[in-house]
Amino acid sequence: MSDPQPSVAPIERRVDAVEAVLATHGHRPSEFVVEATKTADERWVPENGARIVARAWTDPAYRARLLANGKAAAAELGFELPRHHRHLVFLEDTPDVHNVICCTLCSCTAFTIIGLPPDWYKDFDYRARVVRESRTVLKEMGLDLPPEVEIRVWDTTADTRYVVLPLRPRGTDGWSEERLASLVTKDAMIGVARIAAPARSS
Amino acid sequence: MDGIHDLGGKQGFGRVRHSPNGPPFHAEWEKRANALYGLAVRAGILNMDEYRHAIERMTPRHYLSASYYERSLTGLATLLVEKGLVTPDELERLAGGAFPLASASAPGRTNAVDAPRFRVGDRVVVRNEHVAGHVRMPAYIRGKRGVVVGESPPYPFPDAHAHGVAADDEPTYDVRFATSELWPNAADDAFVHVGVFRSYLLPVP
Numbered sequence: 001m002s003d004p005q006p007s008v009a010p011i012e013r014r015v016d017a018v019e020a021v022l023a024t025h026g027h028r029p030s031e032f033v034v035e036a037t038k039t040a041d042e043r044w045v046p047e048n049g050a051r052i053v054a055r056a057w058t059d060p061a062y063r064a065r066l067l068a069n070g071k072a073a074a075a076e077l078g079f080e081l082p083r084h085h086r087h088l089v090f091l092e093d094t095p096d097v098h099n100v101i102c103c104t105l106c107s108c109t110a111f112t113i114i115g116l117p118p119d120w121y122k123d124f125d126y127r128a129r130v131v132r133e134s135r136t137v138l139k140e141m142g143l144d145l146p147p148e149v150e151i152r153v154w155d156t157t158a159d160t161r162y163v164v165l166p167l168r169p170r171g172t173d174g175w176s177e178e179r180l181a182s183l184v185t186k187d188a189m190i191g192v193a194r195i196a197a198p199a200r201s202s
Numbered sequence: 203m204d205g206i207h208d209l210g211g212k213q214g215f216g217r218v219r220h221s222p223n224g225p226p227f228h229a230e231w232e233k234r235a236n237a238l239y240g241l242a243v244r245a246g247i248l249n250m251d252e253y254r255h256a257i258e259r260m261t262p263r264h265y266l267s268a269s270y271y272e273r274s275l276t277g278l279a280t281l282l283v284e285k286g287l288v289t290p291d292e293l294e295r296l297a298g299g300a301f302p303l304a305s306a307s308a309p310g311r312t313n314a315v316d317a318p319r320f321r322v323g324d325r326v327v328v329r330n331e332h333v334a335g336h337v338r339m340p341a342y343i344r345g346k347r348g349v350v351v352g353e354s355p356p357y358p359f360p361d362a363h364a365h366g367v368a369a370d371d372e373p374t375y376d377v378r379f380a381t382s383e384l385w386p387n388a389a390d391d392a393f394v395h396v397g398v399f400r401s402y403l404l405p406v407p
Contacts, residue, residue, distance in 0.1 A: 006294070006299055006300045007299055007300060008301070008302060009298050009299030009300060010299070011231055011272055011275070013297045013298050013299065014279070014293075014297045014301055015231045015235050015238070015275060016296065017279075017293050017294075017296035017297035018235075018238055018275060018279050018282065018293075019234065019238060020296050021288045021292075021293070021296070022238060022241060022282075022287075024288075025287055027241055027242075027245050027247075029237075029238055029241055032237055032238075032240075032241045032244075033233065033234050033237040033238070033241075035237075036233075036236070036237035036241070037233045040226070040236070084250055084357075087355055089352065089376070104208070104211075104340050104342075105207055105209075105210075105254070105258075105338065105340060106207065106254060106257065107270065115226065116226035117226070118221065118224055119226075119270070120218050120220050120221060120224075122270045123218070123219060124209055124215055124266070125215040125216050125217065125218045125219065126218045127209045127210065128209040128210065128212040128213070129215055129218070130218075131210045131211055131342065131381075131394050132213075132342075132381065132385055132388075132389045133389065133390045134381075134392045135390040135391070135392065136390055137218060140217050140218065150392070150393070151390070151391075151392040151393070152378075152392070152393045152394075152395060153393065153394045154395045155210060155340065155395065155396045155397070156397065157338045157339070157340060157374075157396050157397045157398070158338060158354065158360075158374040158397035158398075158399065159354075159357050160374055160376070160397050185222070185223070187222055192220070193222075
Protein backbone atom coordinates (compact mmCIF):
# COMPACT_ATOMS: atom_id res chain seq x y z
CA MET A 1 0.00 0.00 0.00
CA SER A 2 1.20 3.46 -0.79
CA ASP A 3 1.17 6.23 1.78
CA PRO A 4 -2.05 8.20 1.93
CA GLN A 5 -1.93 11.48 0.00
CA PRO A 6 -1.34 14.45 2.27
CA SER A 7 -4.36 16.72 2.30
CA VAL A 8 -4.27 19.80 0.13
CA ALA A 9 -3.08 22.90 1.96
CA PRO A 10 -5.71 25.61 2.44
CA ILE A 11 -5.65 28.11 -0.39
CA GLU A 12 -4.50 30.95 1.90
CA ARG A 13 -1.46 28.89 2.87
CA ARG A 14 -0.70 28.15 -0.79
CA VAL A 15 -0.80 31.90 -1.52
CA ASP A 16 1.53 32.42 1.46
CA ALA A 17 3.92 29.84 -0.01
CA VAL A 18 4.04 31.50 -3.43
CA GLU A 19 4.48 34.89 -1.82
CA ALA A 20 7.37 33.51 0.26
CA VAL A 21 9.08 32.15 -2.87
CA LEU A 22 8.86 35.52 -4.60
CA ALA A 23 10.17 37.23 -1.44
CA THR A 24 13.14 34.85 -1.28
CA HIS A 25 14.04 35.91 -4.80
CA GLY A 26 13.98 39.59 -3.88
CA HIS A 27 10.71 40.64 -5.54
CA ARG A 28 9.13 42.35 -2.47
CA PRO A 29 5.68 40.83 -2.99
CA SER A 30 3.96 42.30 0.06
CA GLU A 31 4.63 45.84 -1.14
CA PHE A 32 3.48 44.91 -4.64
CA VAL A 33 0.23 43.40 -3.35
CA VAL A 34 -0.68 46.67 -1.66
CA GLU A 35 0.18 48.69 -4.75
CA ALA A 36 -1.56 46.34 -7.23
CA THR A 37 -4.72 46.08 -5.13
CA LYS A 38 -4.91 49.87 -4.90
CA THR A 39 -4.48 50.11 -8.68
CA ALA A 40 -7.22 47.55 -9.32
CA ASP A 41 -9.62 49.19 -6.85
CA GLU A 42 -9.04 52.80 -7.82
CA ARG A 43 -7.76 52.96 -11.40
CA TRP A 44 -9.23 49.94 -13.22
CA VAL A 45 -12.85 50.96 -12.86
CA PRO A 46 -15.82 50.91 -15.24
CA GLU A 47 -16.12 54.69 -14.84
CA ASN A 48 -13.20 54.89 -17.31
CA GLY A 49 -15.10 53.17 -20.07
CA ALA A 50 -18.24 55.08 -19.12
CA ARG A 51 -16.44 58.38 -19.77
CA ILE A 52 -15.30 57.15 -23.17
CA VAL A 53 -18.81 56.03 -24.08
CA ALA A 54 -20.37 59.30 -22.93
CA ARG A 55 -17.84 61.28 -24.95
CA ALA A 56 -18.62 59.16 -28.03
CA TRP A 57 -22.34 59.80 -27.53
CA THR A 58 -21.87 63.57 -27.43
CA ASP A 59 -18.96 64.22 -29.80
CA PRO A 60 -19.30 62.72 -33.31
CA ALA A 61 -15.67 63.47 -34.19
CA TYR A 62 -14.52 61.61 -31.06
CA ARG A 63 -16.84 58.73 -31.88
CA ALA A 64 -15.25 58.42 -35.32
CA ARG A 65 -11.74 58.43 -33.83
CA LEU A 66 -12.81 55.87 -31.20
CA LEU A 67 -14.17 53.47 -33.80
CA ALA A 68 -11.05 53.92 -35.96
CA ASN A 69 -8.52 53.44 -33.14
CA GLY A 70 -9.82 52.64 -29.66
CA LYS A 71 -6.44 52.71 -28.00
CA ALA A 72 -5.56 56.20 -29.23
CA ALA A 73 -9.03 57.54 -28.41
CA ALA A 74 -8.84 56.07 -24.88
CA ALA A 75 -5.43 57.68 -24.44
CA GLU A 76 -6.93 61.07 -25.37
CA LEU A 77 -8.95 60.84 -22.15
CA GLY A 78 -5.96 59.61 -20.16
CA PHE A 79 -6.74 55.88 -20.15
CA GLU A 80 -4.00 53.39 -20.89
CA LEU A 81 -3.87 49.69 -21.62
CA PRO A 82 -1.29 47.22 -20.34
CA ARG A 83 1.67 46.84 -22.68
CA HIS A 84 0.49 43.47 -24.01
CA HIS A 85 -2.91 44.85 -25.13
CA ARG A 86 -1.79 46.39 -28.39
CA HIS A 87 -5.21 46.95 -29.93
CA LEU A 88 -8.54 48.12 -28.51
CA VAL A 89 -11.69 47.79 -30.60
CA PHE A 90 -14.93 49.53 -29.69
CA LEU A 91 -17.93 47.64 -31.09
CA GLU A 92 -20.73 49.94 -32.15
CA ASP A 93 -24.26 48.88 -31.30
CA THR A 94 -27.02 50.11 -33.60
CA PRO A 95 -30.78 49.56 -33.44
CA ASP A 96 -30.21 46.50 -35.68
CA VAL A 97 -26.95 45.11 -34.29
CA HIS A 98 -26.08 44.08 -30.74
CA ASN A 99 -22.52 43.19 -29.70
CA VAL A 100 -21.46 41.07 -26.73
CA ILE A 101 -17.96 40.07 -25.61
CA CYS A 102 -16.60 36.96 -23.93
CA CYS A 103 -13.44 34.90 -23.47
CA THR A 104 -14.20 31.21 -23.95
CA LEU A 105 -10.62 30.18 -23.13
CA CYS A 106 -10.27 32.11 -19.87
CA SER A 107 -11.11 35.66 -18.79
CA CYS A 108 -9.58 38.23 -21.15
CA THR A 109 -11.08 41.74 -20.99
CA ALA A 110 -10.02 45.35 -21.40
CA PHE A 111 -9.77 45.51 -17.60
CA THR A 112 -8.12 48.93 -17.45
CA ILE A 113 -11.14 50.34 -19.28
CA ILE A 114 -14.15 48.43 -17.90
CA GLY A 115 -12.68 47.11 -14.62
CA LEU A 116 -11.75 43.54 -13.72
CA PRO A 117 -14.10 40.96 -15.22
CA PRO A 118 -17.09 39.90 -13.10
CA ASP A 119 -17.30 36.40 -11.61
CA TRP A 120 -19.95 35.22 -14.06
CA TYR A 121 -17.86 36.34 -17.06
CA LYS A 122 -15.04 34.01 -15.93
CA ASP A 123 -17.40 31.19 -15.00
CA PHE A 124 -17.88 28.08 -17.14
CA ASP A 125 -21.56 28.59 -17.97
CA TYR A 126 -21.05 31.94 -19.69
CA ARG A 127 -17.84 30.84 -21.43
CA ALA A 128 -19.37 27.63 -22.79
CA ARG A 129 -22.76 28.96 -23.80
CA VAL A 130 -22.61 32.56 -24.97
CA VAL A 131 -20.91 31.76 -28.29
CA ARG A 132 -23.42 29.07 -29.17
CA GLU A 133 -26.62 30.22 -27.49
CA SER A 134 -26.19 33.98 -27.38
CA ARG A 135 -29.83 34.95 -27.69
CA THR A 136 -30.91 32.43 -25.07
CA VAL A 137 -28.15 33.40 -22.64
CA LEU A 138 -28.85 37.12 -23.02
CA LYS A 139 -32.55 36.51 -22.46
CA GLU A 140 -31.81 34.52 -19.31
CA MET A 141 -29.68 37.43 -18.13
CA GLY A 142 -32.56 39.85 -18.65
CA LEU A 143 -31.85 41.12 -22.17
CA ASP A 144 -34.63 39.94 -24.49
CA LEU A 145 -33.60 41.27 -27.90
CA PRO A 146 -36.13 41.55 -30.71
CA PRO A 147 -35.65 38.70 -33.20
CA GLU A 148 -34.66 41.10 -36.01
CA VAL A 149 -31.64 42.37 -34.06
CA GLU A 150 -28.43 40.70 -35.28
CA ILE A 151 -26.21 39.42 -32.46
CA ARG A 152 -22.44 39.59 -32.82
CA VAL A 153 -20.43 37.73 -30.21
CA TRP A 154 -16.72 38.59 -29.85
CA ASP A 155 -14.49 35.90 -28.35
CA THR A 156 -11.33 37.48 -26.89
CA THR A 157 -8.86 34.79 -27.91
CA ALA A 158 -5.90 37.11 -28.55
CA ASP A 159 -4.60 40.27 -26.90
CA THR A 160 -6.84 42.52 -28.95
CA ARG A 161 -9.46 43.78 -26.52
CA TYR A 162 -13.08 44.63 -27.23
CA VAL A 163 -15.52 47.01 -25.53
CA VAL A 164 -19.13 47.47 -26.54
CA LEU A 165 -20.21 51.02 -27.41
CA PRO A 166 -23.85 50.79 -26.34
CA LEU A 167 -26.80 52.68 -27.79
CA ARG A 168 -27.48 56.00 -26.15
CA PRO A 169 -30.82 55.70 -24.38
CA ARG A 170 -33.71 57.86 -25.44
CA GLY A 171 -34.78 60.67 -23.12
CA THR A 172 -31.24 61.94 -22.56
CA ASP A 173 -31.20 64.87 -24.98
CA GLY A 174 -29.21 67.76 -23.63
CA TRP A 175 -27.66 65.73 -20.84
CA SER A 176 -24.10 66.57 -19.83
CA GLU A 177 -21.34 64.10 -20.57
CA GLU A 178 -20.91 63.47 -16.86
CA ARG A 179 -24.59 62.70 -16.35
CA LEU A 180 -24.59 60.38 -19.37
CA ALA A 181 -21.51 58.58 -18.05
CA SER A 182 -23.39 57.79 -14.84
CA LEU A 183 -25.78 55.60 -16.87
CA VAL A 184 -23.07 53.38 -18.39
CA THR A 185 -22.44 50.07 -16.63
CA LYS A 186 -19.83 47.33 -16.92
CA ASP A 187 -22.61 44.95 -18.05
CA ALA A 188 -23.50 47.33 -20.89
CA MET A 189 -19.86 47.53 -22.02
CA ILE A 190 -19.67 43.71 -21.99
CA GLY A 191 -22.94 43.66 -23.89
CA VAL A 192 -25.20 41.64 -21.58
CA ALA A 193 -27.39 44.67 -20.90
CA ARG A 194 -28.71 47.61 -22.86
CA ILE A 195 -28.93 50.93 -21.10
CA ALA A 196 -32.48 51.75 -20.15
CA ALA A 197 -33.99 55.15 -20.77
CA PRO A 198 -33.96 57.08 -17.52
CA ALA A 199 -37.18 57.32 -15.57
CA ARG A 200 -38.83 60.70 -16.02
CA SER A 201 -38.28 62.92 -13.05
CA SER A 202 -40.56 65.81 -12.25
CA MET B 203 -3.87 21.38 -26.57
CA ASP B 204 -7.43 20.11 -26.60
CA GLY B 205 -7.78 20.97 -22.92
CA ILE B 206 -10.64 21.32 -20.50
CA HIS B 207 -10.24 25.11 -20.62
CA ASP B 208 -11.50 25.19 -24.22
CA LEU B 209 -15.14 25.55 -23.27
CA GLY B 210 -16.72 27.46 -26.15
CA GLY B 211 -19.81 25.60 -27.41
CA LYS B 212 -19.65 22.79 -24.83
CA GLN B 213 -23.10 21.67 -23.81
CA GLY B 214 -24.58 20.76 -20.47
CA PHE B 215 -23.79 23.99 -18.64
CA GLY B 216 -26.49 25.94 -16.89
CA ARG B 217 -27.75 29.43 -16.34
CA VAL B 218 -25.16 32.15 -15.90
CA ARG B 219 -24.92 33.09 -12.25
CA HIS B 220 -25.28 36.74 -13.03
CA SER B 221 -24.59 39.23 -10.25
CA PRO B 222 -24.73 42.77 -11.63
CA ASN B 223 -22.16 45.04 -10.01
CA GLY B 224 -20.63 42.21 -7.99
CA PRO B 225 -17.16 42.94 -6.59
CA PRO B 226 -14.18 41.41 -8.45
CA PHE B 227 -12.73 39.95 -5.25
CA HIS B 228 -14.41 38.07 -2.40
CA ALA B 229 -11.50 37.34 -0.10
CA GLU B 230 -8.17 38.87 0.80
CA TRP B 231 -6.24 35.90 -0.62
CA GLU B 232 -7.81 36.47 -4.04
CA LYS B 233 -6.35 39.98 -4.18
CA ARG B 234 -2.96 38.58 -3.24
CA ALA B 235 -3.13 35.76 -5.80
CA ASN B 236 -4.07 38.25 -8.52
CA ALA B 237 -1.29 40.65 -7.57
CA LEU B 238 1.39 37.93 -7.34
CA TYR B 239 0.88 36.76 -10.92
CA GLY B 240 1.04 40.40 -12.01
CA LEU B 241 4.30 40.78 -10.11
CA ALA B 242 5.75 37.68 -11.77
CA VAL B 243 4.89 39.08 -15.20
CA ARG B 244 6.33 42.48 -14.36
CA ALA B 245 9.50 40.94 -12.91
CA GLY B 246 10.01 39.02 -16.17
CA ILE B 247 9.71 35.61 -14.47
CA LEU B 248 6.99 34.57 -16.93
CA ASN B 249 4.96 35.93 -19.83
CA MET B 250 1.20 35.93 -20.33
CA ASP B 251 1.24 33.00 -22.75
CA GLU B 252 3.24 30.84 -20.34
CA TYR B 253 0.82 31.81 -17.59
CA ARG B 254 -2.28 31.00 -19.64
CA HIS B 255 -0.83 27.68 -20.74
CA ALA B 256 0.15 26.69 -17.19
CA ILE B 257 -3.51 27.14 -16.18
CA GLU B 258 -4.68 25.12 -19.19
CA ARG B 259 -2.38 22.26 -18.16
CA MET B 260 -4.17 21.75 -14.84
CA THR B 261 -5.79 18.35 -14.65
CA PRO B 262 -9.42 18.61 -15.77
CA ARG B 263 -10.71 17.52 -12.36
CA HIS B 264 -8.70 20.24 -10.63
CA TYR B 265 -9.46 22.88 -13.26
CA LEU B 266 -13.21 22.39 -12.98
CA SER B 267 -13.27 22.29 -9.19
CA ALA B 268 -10.94 25.23 -8.56
CA SER B 269 -12.10 28.82 -8.33
CA TYR B 270 -10.76 31.37 -10.81
CA TYR B 271 -8.07 32.68 -8.48
CA GLU B 272 -7.06 29.17 -7.43
CA ARG B 273 -6.47 28.42 -11.11
CA SER B 274 -4.41 31.59 -11.37
CA LEU B 275 -2.33 30.67 -8.33
CA THR B 276 -1.81 27.10 -9.58
CA GLY B 277 -0.54 28.38 -12.93
CA LEU B 278 1.86 30.77 -11.22
CA ALA B 279 3.17 28.14 -8.77
CA THR B 280 3.67 25.63 -11.59
CA LEU B 281 5.81 28.12 -13.50
CA LEU B 282 7.86 29.00 -10.40
CA VAL B 283 8.72 25.31 -10.17
CA GLU B 284 9.39 24.86 -13.89
CA LYS B 285 11.62 27.91 -13.96
CA GLY B 286 13.63 26.65 -11.02
CA LEU B 287 12.65 29.22 -8.39
CA VAL B 288 11.37 26.54 -6.01
CA THR B 289 10.89 22.78 -5.84
CA PRO B 290 7.50 21.10 -5.33
CA ASP B 291 8.71 19.78 -1.97
CA GLU B 292 9.68 23.23 -0.79
CA LEU B 293 6.32 24.67 -1.93
CA GLU B 294 4.50 21.97 0.04
CA ARG B 295 6.69 22.58 3.10
CA LEU B 296 5.92 26.31 2.91
CA ALA B 297 2.19 25.66 2.44
CA GLY B 298 2.01 23.01 5.16
CA GLY B 299 0.25 20.46 2.94
CA ALA B 300 -0.15 19.23 -0.60
CA PHE B 301 0.12 21.86 -3.35
CA PRO B 302 -1.40 20.46 -6.58
CA LEU B 303 0.32 21.79 -9.69
CA ALA B 304 -0.41 21.62 -13.41
CA SER B 305 0.79 18.78 -15.65
CA ALA B 306 3.95 19.02 -17.75
CA SER B 307 3.92 20.81 -21.06
CA ALA B 308 4.22 19.34 -24.56
CA PRO B 309 6.68 21.09 -26.92
CA GLY B 310 5.71 24.33 -28.60
CA ARG B 311 5.97 25.26 -32.27
CA THR B 312 6.91 28.26 -34.38
CA ASN B 313 4.94 30.15 -37.07
CA ALA B 314 3.52 28.30 -40.06
CA VAL B 315 6.02 28.61 -42.92
CA ASP B 316 3.38 29.21 -45.55
CA ALA B 317 1.12 31.64 -43.66
CA PRO B 318 -0.34 34.11 -46.15
CA ARG B 319 -1.45 37.65 -45.36
CA PHE B 320 -5.12 38.51 -45.47
CA ARG B 321 -7.21 41.61 -45.94
CA VAL B 322 -10.60 42.64 -44.64
CA GLY B 323 -13.23 40.86 -46.70
CA ASP B 324 -11.11 37.78 -47.45
CA ARG B 325 -12.75 34.40 -46.98
CA VAL B 326 -10.65 32.12 -44.80
CA VAL B 327 -10.70 28.63 -43.35
CA VAL B 328 -9.17 27.66 -40.01
CA ARG B 329 -6.52 24.96 -40.40
CA ASN B 330 -7.59 21.52 -39.27
CA GLU B 331 -4.77 21.13 -36.76
CA HIS B 332 -4.45 19.53 -33.34
CA VAL B 333 -1.66 21.27 -31.47
CA ALA B 334 -0.07 19.51 -28.49
CA GLY B 335 1.20 22.68 -26.78
CA HIS B 336 -0.33 26.09 -26.25
CA VAL B 337 -2.66 27.37 -28.95
CA ARG B 338 -5.20 30.20 -28.99
CA MET B 339 -7.49 28.67 -31.56
CA PRO B 340 -10.68 27.58 -29.80
CA ALA B 341 -11.69 24.10 -30.97
CA TYR B 342 -15.10 25.27 -32.14
CA ILE B 343 -13.55 27.11 -35.12
CA ARG B 344 -11.21 24.30 -36.23
CA GLY B 345 -11.73 23.63 -39.94
CA LYS B 346 -14.51 26.25 -40.14
CA ARG B 347 -14.94 29.02 -42.71
CA GLY B 348 -15.37 32.70 -42.03
CA VAL B 349 -14.66 36.21 -43.29
CA VAL B 350 -11.93 38.59 -42.12
CA VAL B 351 -13.44 41.76 -40.63
CA GLY B 352 -10.42 43.26 -38.87
CA GLU B 353 -6.67 43.00 -38.34
CA SER B 354 -4.60 43.68 -35.24
CA PRO B 355 -0.98 44.80 -34.93
CA PRO B 356 1.54 41.91 -34.67
CA TYR B 357 1.65 40.01 -31.39
CA PRO B 358 3.99 37.34 -30.05
CA PHE B 359 2.88 33.98 -31.47
CA PRO B 360 1.36 32.17 -28.46
CA ASP B 361 2.23 28.65 -29.65
CA ALA B 362 5.90 29.66 -29.46
CA HIS B 363 5.84 32.34 -26.75
CA ALA B 364 4.38 29.95 -24.15
CA HIS B 365 7.24 27.52 -24.73
CA GLY B 366 10.36 29.67 -25.18
CA VAL B 367 10.40 28.84 -28.89
CA ALA B 368 11.67 31.53 -31.29
CA ALA B 369 9.03 32.93 -33.65
CA ASP B 370 8.08 36.10 -35.46
CA ASP B 371 5.28 38.24 -34.13
CA GLU B 372 2.21 37.96 -36.27
CA PRO B 373 -1.14 39.79 -36.58
CA THR B 374 -4.43 38.36 -35.53
CA TYR B 375 -7.44 38.66 -37.79
CA ASP B 376 -10.93 39.21 -36.46
CA VAL B 377 -12.78 36.48 -38.33
CA ARG B 378 -16.56 36.45 -38.50
CA PHE B 379 -18.22 33.02 -38.40
CA ALA B 380 -21.92 32.28 -38.69
CA THR B 381 -23.16 29.98 -35.93
CA SER B 382 -24.81 27.95 -38.71
CA GLU B 383 -21.26 27.16 -39.92
CA LEU B 384 -19.92 26.42 -36.43
CA TRP B 385 -22.82 24.28 -35.15
CA PRO B 386 -25.18 23.53 -38.04
CA ASN B 387 -28.80 23.40 -36.87
CA ALA B 388 -27.63 23.36 -33.26
CA ALA B 389 -27.08 26.96 -32.18
CA ASP B 390 -28.87 30.30 -31.84
CA ASP B 391 -28.64 32.28 -35.04
CA ALA B 392 -25.79 34.80 -34.60
CA PHE B 393 -22.26 35.70 -35.68
CA VAL B 394 -19.22 34.82 -33.60
CA HIS B 395 -16.02 36.80 -34.08
CA VAL B 396 -12.71 35.30 -33.05
CA GLY B 397 -9.22 36.83 -32.98
CA VAL B 398 -7.27 34.28 -35.05
CA PHE B 399 -3.50 34.26 -35.49
CA ARG B 400 -2.27 34.28 -39.07
CA SER B 401 -0.62 30.87 -38.73
CA TYR B 402 -4.00 29.29 -37.98
CA LEU B 403 -5.61 30.42 -41.23
CA LEU B 404 -5.67 29.45 -44.91
CA PRO B 405 -7.42 31.18 -47.79
CA VAL B 406 -10.64 29.58 -48.97
CA PRO B 407 -9.71 28.04 -52.32
